[in-house]
Amino acid sequence: MVGRNLQAHPGLQGIAVLAPGRNELDLLDFGSVERYLRANSPDLIIHCAGTVGGIQANMREPVRFLLENLDMGRNLVWAAKNAEVKRLINLGSSCMYPRDAQNPLKEEMILRGELEPTNEGYALAKVTIARFCEYIGREDPGYQYKTLIPCNLYGPWDKFDPGHSHLIPAVIHKIYQAKIAGDEEVVIWGDGTARREFMYAPDLADCLVRAMQHFDSLPGVMNVGLGRDYTINEYYRTVAQVIGFEGEFVHDLDKPVGMKQKLVDVERQMGWGWQAKTSLLDGVAQTFEFYRRQMAPNG
Template structure:
């Protein structure tokens, strides 16, 4: 017997696919419509879908995502589409009487100048990072909407996880659309296969980032699905420690077996110098990410070789 019907948005994306692959997903009857089956930017379609399927819980992981280049090139889409998706699915669920809703946000919601580690109460206390401001505003809107629903209706378990940067299986490796770590894997792999002796790093490589394996986020999500009543209204989900960009490049090189040199292009944008999550609430809730950086990169590279490049 299943725990009920779970509606997962973004089931075709990296986070959604990792959730679907998690062993605990089999405990639920999962609905994971593709964007062709359900256009989340169409409020009428979303209302009709949720009303007709009556899910017991919704996990919202859908979104238009990308790295610095994509965010800078398409700010309108990152703001408008993500705002529409978040608003439509949250309100459709609430208006249909769904009592459990897990919203997945992003650490880009934090002010660019916020001191590290980032604590959940810092949101909306300062200017956002310009390179991904549109996406951040959309995620703040969805997060606040869940909080407002909770404020008006204490029985509504509408809560938000704030994942740190993610990478892993089912990632995007095309540099035009990828985040940092899959882009590094792609660049270093090409350097090895082509016999190149150098790989370029944007900036001086000293900026620090916290990257968590997507399979670990899926683990936190499925634990939250089982324990949403005890989950904080708003909770960072991450490692609690970070690495420099240079260290990520070197670890990828170690995994792939490339022994060349790195060169730095100081003219390129690098974003925030550091973005490290506080994991105090996460620790108190009783969860920590189980996969090491080396193992996570190895699993991601195996996926890249065996599936992403075919």
């Protein structure tokens, strides 16, 4: 999702972009990654690949989420160092923050407490790679490997399959299917009061383009977010408004909900001079149009 939205950003016009798919480059194969980087000698790498999914997928497959994200990050970062690529932007995740940390989540809180158990494997991998980038620059300041920590994301090219998706695409799929089936109720996990911060993925792409253009001023570790969050219930209501679903919502209080709040602090980001522009309503509407055109199994 992030890579496709980044490639679509007009700020990349005139820049030679290498964006190998899995069939061309397997990031789980260190030798292949190192040979690829030595052969192509990129000026800068943006690491936005990953094995990702929502709460169901993370709870079901913690081994895969830990190992694949750890291996991809380790292989790419170490191969970049061996190939003498001096600049790299690594994408972390707000899952890196402790489960009981005070919101908003400041960058210095990483590794200051226990991680959220429902996505611990993924978070451990992300924390490790962020520290790996920091260590490389600490040993040799000629290598500037920086980490951006986005809040939760949604948008075009997201995963809409409920078994693998995050909140907003899963809700879009669920409510759209309920509407076309004529269902009168949609189930929400938990009481819906947990708060989440979701940013439209093209906005992150805009931040990444600015990071490329102003790499030297980019902090070594920086959150990227909205600076505000919404309840799960508000996300459901916004999606229902966009789709035109007029049924009721029912809460399943026996289901896990994860952290009660996860809002990143954007003081460092604002000081650097960037902020997201897309409203929740506009972002959901554009994401739904993408889903309806390309992904909806009955649309």
